[in-house]
Amino acid sequence: QKEVEQNSGPLSVPEGAIASLNCTYSDRGSQSFFWYRQYSGKSPELIMFIYSNGDKEDGRFTAQLNKASQYVSLLIRDSQPSDSATYLCALNFGNEKLTFGTGTRLTIIP
Amino acid sequence: DAMVIQNPRYQVTQFGKPVTLSCSQTLNHNVMYWYQQKSSQAPKLLFHYYDKDFNNEADTPDNFQSRRPNTSFCFLDIRSPGLGDAAMYLCATTEGAQETQYFGPGTRLLVL
Numbered sequence: 001q002k003e004v005e006q007n008s009g010p011l012s013v014p015e016g017a018i019a020s021l022n023c024t025y026s027d028r029g030s031q032s033f034f035w036y037r038q039y040s041g042k043s044p045e046l047i048m049f050i051y052s053n054g055d056k057e058d059g060r061f062t063a064q065l066n067k068a069s070q071y072v073s074l075l076i077r078d079s080q081p082s083d084s085a086t087y088l089c090a091l092n093f094g095n096e097k098l099t100f101g102t103g104t105r106l107t108i109i110p
Numbered sequence: 111d112a113m114v115i116q117n118p119r120y121q122v123t124q125f126g127k128p129v130t131l132s133c134s135q136t137l138n139h140n141v142m143y144w145y146q147q148k149s150s151q152a153p154k155l156l157f158h159y160y161d162k163d164f165n166n167e168a169d170t171p172d173n174f175q176s177r178r179p180n181t182s183f184c185f186l187d188i189r190s191p192g193l194g195d196a197a198m199y200l201c202a203t204t205e206g207a208q209e210t211q212y213f214g215p216g217t218r219l220l221v222l
Contacts, residue, residue, distance in 0.1 A: 031208055032208045032209075034210065034211075036213075041198075041218075042215070042216070043198075043200055043213040043214060043215050043216040044153065044200070044213050045213070046210055046211075046212070049210055088152065088153075090211075092207070092208050094207065094208065095207050095208075096141050096158070096160060096204060096206060096207045096208075096209075097155060097158070098155075098211055100152035100153055101152060102150075102151065102152045103150075103152060
């Protein structure tokens with residue numbers, strides 16, 4: 001069974017610090033990796049996607065993928081209160097379906 | 111401009127009274143999905159259409175049905191809603207395999 005694991009949190013980070021969110025997965029066949037942000041009562045919003053090993057940066061966000069160790073992480077630099085949300089890791093195993101983790105609730109403390 | 115539109119945003123129905131949720135997209139994507147999400151849980155895929163091909167998840171109750179009359183529209187029918195069906199229902203679209211899924215704003219369903 002293909003599984004995606006995330007620490008449910010809550011993860012509390014001071015404003016201005018780096019928030020680090022992690023996701024591990026069980027299937028080495030995973031091909032595409034996505035991070036979604038979901039505010040309470042809202043729908044998921046794409047933050048980043050990554051396909052290749054290494055780092056991918058977009059503004060304050062960096063996604064890191066290590067296929068050998070089967071983890072993908074999201075770093076948020078200079079954390080802002082508006083970053084407080086649940087972050088969902090999602091993986092694609094080569095077809096058109098995503099498998100989601102249960103999400104990590106992040107709180108940025110002013 | 112909204113790319114994935116869901117109507118209504120909030121729906122209240124009575125126990126056992128059929129309800130239909132609507133999703134439309136302006137992206138011309140091939141694939142449309144319906145997810146159910148309950149509080150503090152991950153989105154749960156109910157079914158999806160790849161073009162006209164319907165793909166049902168094995169654990170989706172028979173109470174849930176879907177229709178896709180054309181590329182732009184997809185409907186979720188709940189034939190006899192129970193209290194346990196109260197949730198956020200999310201529609202999403204994508205161009206194809208391994209591509210990004212884009213979510214609509216969701217419809218929050220309340221069953222009385």
